Amino acid sequence: MRKILLLNIALVLSASAFAQNDLLGMLGEEETGPEYTNAAFKTTRVINAHSLENTANGVLDFRIGHRFGPGNGGLQDFFGLDGATVRLGFDYGVNDRLMVGFGRSGYQKTLDAFVKYKLVRQCDAGCKAPLTVAIVAASSMTTLDAQEVPWYDPAREDYFTHRLSYAWTLIVGRKFSEGVSFQLNPGVVHRNLVASADDPNDVFHASGAGRVKITKRLAFNAEYFHVLRNGLEDQFKNSLSVGFDIETGGHVFQLHLSNSAGMFDRAFITESNGDWARTFGPPGDGAGIHFGFNISRVFTLKEPKRPKA
Amino acid sequence: MTLLSNALLGLALAPLTLLAQDRYMTRTGHVDFHSSTPIEDIHADNDKAVSVWDAGTGALEISMLIKAFTFKKALMQEHFNENYMESGKFPKSNFKGSIKGVTAAQLAVAGTYPVTVEGQITIHGVEKPVKAGGTITVDGKGGIRADSQFKVKPADHDIKIPGAVRDNIAESIQITVRFDYTKMP
Numbered sequence: 001m002r003k004i005l006l007l008n009i010a011l012v013l014s015a016s017a018f019a020q021n022d023l024l025g026m027l028g029e030e031e032t033g034p035e036y037t038n039a040a041f042k043t044t045r046v047i048n049a050h051s052l053e054n055t056a057n058g059v060l061d062f063r064i065g066h067r068f069g070p071g072n073g074g075l076q077d078f079f080g081l082d083g084a085t086v087r088l089g090f091d092y093g094v095n096d097r098l099m100v101g102f103g104r105s106g107y108q109k110t111l112d113a114f115v116k117y118k119l120v121r122q123c124d125a126g127c128k129a130p131l132t133v134a135i136v137a138a139s140s141m142t143t144l145d146a147q148e149v150p151w152y153d154p155a156r157e158d159y160f161t162h163r164l165s166y167a168w169t170l171i172v173g174r175k176f177s178e179g180v181s182f183q184l185n186p187g188v189v190h191r192n193l194v195a196s197a198d199d200p201n202d203v204f205h206a207s208g209a210g211r212v213k214i215t216k217r218l219a220f221n222a223e224y225f226h227v228l229r230n231g232l233e234d235q236f237k238n239s240l241s242v243g244f245d246i247e248t249g250g251h252v253f254q255l256h257l258s259n260s261a262g263m264f265d266r267a268f269i270t271e272s273n274g275d276w277a278r279t280f281g282p283p284g285d286g287a288g289i290h291f292g293f294n295i296s297r298v299f300t301l302k303e304p305k306r307p308k309a
Numbered sequence: 310m311t312l313l314s315n316a317l318l319g320l321a322l323a324p325l326t327l328l329a330q331d332r333y334m335t336r337t338g339h340v341d342f343h344s345s346t347p348i349e350d351i352h353a354d355n356d357k358a359v360s361v362w363d364a365g366t367g368a369l370e371i372s373m374l375i376k377a378f379t380f381k382k383a384l385m386q387e388h389f390n391e392n393y394m395e396s397g398k399f400p401k402s403n404f405k406g407s408i409k410g411v412t413a414a415q416l417a418v419a420g421t422y423p424v425t426v427e428g429q430i431t432i433h434g435v436e437k438p439v440k441a442g443g444t445i446t447v448d449g450k451g452g453i454r455a456d457s458q459f460k461v462k463p464a465d466h467d468i469k470i471p472g473a474v475r476d477n478i479a480e481s482i483q484i485t486v487r488f489d490y491t492k493m494p
Contacts, residue, residue, distance in 0.1 A: 023361035023370040026493070027334060035376060039391050056383030093383075178397050216392045217471070247392075249474055250384060300382045 034127035040175035040183075043252045043296050044091060044099070044116075046209040046223045047241040048260060048268045052132045052173040052183050054118060055093035055101075058302025063089045063103070064295045065263040070274055072281050072288035080291060087263040092301075097121075105263055108149070112264040114138035122174055131174040136187075138167045140264045151195040162193040167265030179213035189269050195233070203231035203270050211245070219245040221256070225269050232270065239272040243292075254294040261290055331364040331413040333453060333490035340373055340486050342461075344479040351478065353378040353389065360488055362455070364413040369426065371404040371486075393468050399434040408455070411445045419449030426457055435466040443486070455488045 041051035044061065055061045069083030077083060089103025089112075102113040120133040142149060146158035166189070173183025189203045209223035225239040232238070243256020259274030260267070278288040338358030344351040358373040375396035380386040390396040406428010415422060422445045430439040443457030460481045463470060470478050 023332070023363060023368060024359060024372055026332075026361060027336070027359060039387050056387075059383050247388075249388075249477065250382075298382075298384050303381050304379060304383065 034123055035125040036127075037122040037124050037132070037175050040122070040132070040173065040181040041211055041221075042219055042245040042247055043254065043294075045254070045294060046183075046211065046221050047243050047254065047256050047258060047294075048239065048263055049185055049207065049209050049223045049225070050114075050116060050134075050136045050169060050171060051209065052118075052134055052171050052181075054097070054099040054116060054134075055091045055298070057093045057096050057304060058300060059093045060299045060301050061091040061093075061101075062297045062299070063087075063091060065089070065103075065105075065292070066294075067258065067261045067263065067290045067292035069261075070278075070283075070287035070289065071257075071291055072278060072283055074283045077283070085261050085263075103264065105267070107262040107264075107267050108142040109144050110140050110142045110262075110264060110267070112138060112140035131172060132183075134171040136167075136169040136171065138169075138265050140165050140167075140266055151193050164192045165266040166190040167269070169265070179219075180210070182208070182210040184208045187265075187269075189266050191266060191270070199233055200229070200231050204228045205231070205269055207269075214244075217247040221245060221254070227269065235273065236270065237272050237275050239268045240276060250297060252294075252296045254296075256292055256294075257289050258292055259287075259289050331416065332493040333362045333364060334493050335360050335488045335490050338371065338373070338486070338488040340484065342378075343483045343485070345483070346477060346479050349477045351380075351385065353380045353386070355379070358486075358488070360490070361493070362408060362490060364408075364411070364416055367407040367409055369404070369406055369408050369428065373402055374400060375402060376400065393463070393470070394433055401431075402433075403431045404439070405429050406439075408443075408445070416445075416447055416453060419447050421446045424455075430461070432461065432466040433468050437465055451492070453490045453492075455486070455490060457486045459484055 041053045044051055044053050044055055065087040067085050068080035069077055071080045073080050085106045087103050087105040089101055091099055091101035093099045097118040099116045100114070102111065104111050114136055116134055116136040118132060118134045120129045120131065122132040123129045142163045146152065167187060169185050169187035171183055171185045173181065175181045185208065186206045191201050194201055205225050205227045207225040209221070211219045211221045213219045221244070222242045227238055237259055239258065239260040241256050241258035241260065243254055246253045246255065259276055260272040262268050262271060274287040274289050276289055278285055281288055336359050337356055338360050339354065339356050340358045341352065341354040355373050355378045357377045358371055360369070360371040362369045375394045376390060378389065380389065406426060408424050408426050410424035411422040424443050424445050425440065426443055427440045429436050439459060441457050441459035443455060446454040461484055462481045
């Protein structure tokens with residue numbers, strides 16, 4: 001009993017002595033809410049692939065994507081300046097987990113739209129999740145004339161649904177350190193109509209992407225889409241892209257090299273016409289790689305809840 | 310004596326030792342900063358600063374999480390954390406010093422007391438001496454408010470501002486502090 005009494009007194013004394021030296025220590029551990037990891041990637045796209053980042057809540061992101069023609073086109077094509085393709089798009093962060101977006105590509109005159117939802121958010125403090133898990137559901141619709149679509153067949157009626165494709169992607173990724181982030185982004189692309197009976201409607205892919213920061217405002221990105229089970233038609237290749245993110249005040253510029261010209265899922269996953277092996281090849285052998293860029297400019301439409309000054 | 314009565318004695322003694330000293334605390338202290346240039350005004354607020362003030366000795370400590378500063382623009386907040394404050398490396402800013410100009414006895418009387426705050430401020434991992442004027446306002450109903458304004462230069466704390474945005478960020482940033490203290494039990 002005496003021991004317990006002494007212990008009590010000792011505890012009280014030591015607590016007050018401790019407090020003398022360290023005032024804040026008296027308050028004990030600070031209670032902070034969950035603190036989620038941010039800025040695993042500089043923007044919501046790695047290059048073509050969706051990154052594990054979302055557009056921030058209440059923010060509108062105007063995105064301009066541009067892919068030049070294949071660089072091995074020679075002087076006649078001015079090394080790809082001719083034959084460029086563009087996607088203009090708007091993305092919006094509905095809340096901290098959900099973003100939506102749509103865009104219009106010159107490639108096959110296609111409209112596309114998507115929703116992306118973060119199921120799990122990687123956490124720095126106050127919660128436990130070691131990685132971020134997100135899903136992206138996208139669809140696209142080409143508005144080419146019936147005779148111009150790749151699957152044109154005069155004997156077949158041109159239904160609206162023929163023009164649609166869908167893509168589902170699961171993103172599992174982690175910001176490993178300040179400078180290094182990596183994600184796996186496997187998925188499936190469903191094409192309502194394909195050119196021939198040999199081509200699968202559903203194309204599965206196992207894909208990944210990563211970034212390494214070189215300086216605070218410059219990052220190196222790479223992404224690769226590996227199509228499974230012979231899902232690609234012979235003339236197409238798996239999509240491989242590498243590039244840099246350059247950040248200035250309100251913009252992010254992404255400059256890259258890619259064997260894909262299209263900028264929506266069906267186009268770059270299943271219809272990449274370029275080949276890295278032909279980068280310096282003669283134009284007659286086929287397309288090499290494309291130089292391209294994305295520009296992202298954000299506008300805050302809805303201000304976050306902030307303490308009153 | 311039983312174990313229970315012992316424990317109670319201990320609990321009863323603990324606050325007594327603290328009560329004897331006039332300590333005040335807050336976990337919801339307001340700190341904001343304002344950068345004003347002809348091109349752009351930048352403002353951010355933090356309502357989660359933690360502070361303990363011992364009015365008996367004058368000793369003052371303040372701590373806040375850099376990530377708790379909120380901006381109007383999400384991207385600006387991200388850049389603030391990633392590129393300027395490096396909050397991954399330096400998660401907190403601290404102040405350790407003292408308030409001079411008010412005595413513990415005065416805190417029982419309503420009024421506004423001009424004070425000086427002096428000590429060491431740590432921002433971006435760089436510690437610098439700081440001296441600021443301020444007021445302590447006693448409302449007579451148990452509320453004690455501390456107000457202060459002072460300026461901090463990012464360059465003093467090794468915060469690098471690239472040339473492209475040098476005209477957007479003021480050389481010296483106005484910091485406003487407003488703490489509503491409650492007496493520690």
